[in-house]
Amino acid sequence: MIDRSTEIVKFDNVGLRYGTDPEVLSNLSFTLYPGSFYFLTGASGAGKTSLLKLLYLAQRPSRGAIRMFGQDLMTMPREKLPELRRRLGVVFQNFRLVPHLTAFDNVALPLRLAGADEQRVTKAVSDMLEWVGLGHRAQAIPATMSGGEQQRVAIARAVIARPRMLIADEPTGNVDPDMALKLLRLFEALNNRVGTTVVVATHDVHLLKKVPDSLIMRLNRGQLSDPTGALRYPPRPAPSSVPGSKQ
Numbered sequence: 105m106i107d108r109s110t111e112i113v114k115f116d117n118v119g120l121r122y123g124t125d126p127e128v129l130s131n132l133s134f135t136l137y138p139g140s141f142y143f144l145t146g147a148s149g150a151g152k153t154s155l156l157k158l159l160y161l162a163q164r165p166s167r168g169a170i171r172m173f174g175q176d177l178m179t180m181p182r183e184k185l186p187e188l189r190r191r192l193g194v195v196f197q198n199f200r201l202v203p204h205l206t207a208f209d210n211v212a213l214p215l216r217l218a219g220a221d222e223q224r225v226t227k228a229v230s231d232m233l234e235w236v237g238l239g240h241r242a243q244a245i246p247a248t249m250s251g252g253e254q255q256r257v258a259i260a261r262a263v264i265a266r267p268r269m270l271i272a273d274e275p276t277g278n279v280d281p282d283m284a285l286k287l288l289r290l291f292e293a294l295n296n297r298v299g300t301t302v303v304v305a306t307h308d309v310h311l312l313k314k315v316p317d318s319l320i321m322r323l324n325r326g327q328l329s330d331p332t333g334a335l336r337y338p339p340r341p342a343p344s345s346v347p348g349s350k351q
């Protein structure tokens with residue numbers, strides 16, 4: 105039986121408009137389940153980034169209700185938002201690296217904010233930079249890095265603290281196909297081993313086939329369709345306990 109109490113996110117008839125413009129997202133009702141891997145697809149302008157902004161709490165909906173980690177976002181006091189945000193890893197479309205920090209220090213940020221000791225930080229960040237092929241760029245600052253390098257730093261930063269939900273906006277848009285696949289494997293590993301719920305927005309249809317267990321949410325002019333049944337069923341049971349997980 106499906107345990108619907110374990111949802112990570114629940115949207116109920118959500119709409120979003122910017123200012124007085126017509127709605128860019130309409131009538132969104134869906135549930136994201138723990139340990140699932142979702143692709144969010146749709147043409148340019150369909151509303152992918154807008155939907156992700158709702159998910160990473162940068163935008164409030166104009167109508168409807170959103171629950172996240174069991175909390176009602178509409179009634180939750182603002183001061184509780186940072187605590188919720190710390191459970192999220194976000195890869196922004198424009199990376200948003202801290203410009204005066206090195207690649208190493210950018211990736212280390214979430215661990216340091218969580219109070220990890222420096223020995224652990226050094227090991228975890230060095231390993232992660234190696235994984236994304238940037239071991240030799242650890243001391244570089246963002247302005248001296250290529251778009252693809254910055255994207256990989258942004259991804260490393262988003263996954264380093266093993267978030268409960270990873271939200272990534274076109275995370276492979278600036279890298280070659282081999283690296284795109286490698287980064288996708290990193291997301292999969294987080295999903296499989298830690299139980300992180302992953303939401304990846306992409307318009308790259310080739311990417312969708314690379315993650316066998318993934319579910320597809322398709323946006324068309326602000327409305328969602330459900331080609332893989334992603335919005336109706338949790339795809340597989342959430343892991344009950346995951347060694348090393350910070351959940």
Ligand SMILES: Nc1ncnc2c1ncn2[C@@H]1O[C@H](COP(=O)(O)OP(=O)(O)OP(=O)(O)O)[C@@H](O)[C@H]1O
Binds near residue numbers: 128150151153307
């Ligand atoms: N801050 C904003 N103010 C006003 N309109 C906006 C804003 N952000 C997005 N929009 C509009 O909302 C609609 C959806 O945009 P959004 O960026 O969410 O789409 P997208 O699917 O992510 O597109 P892309 O694939 O090109 O990044 C577009 O019509 C866009 O012009």
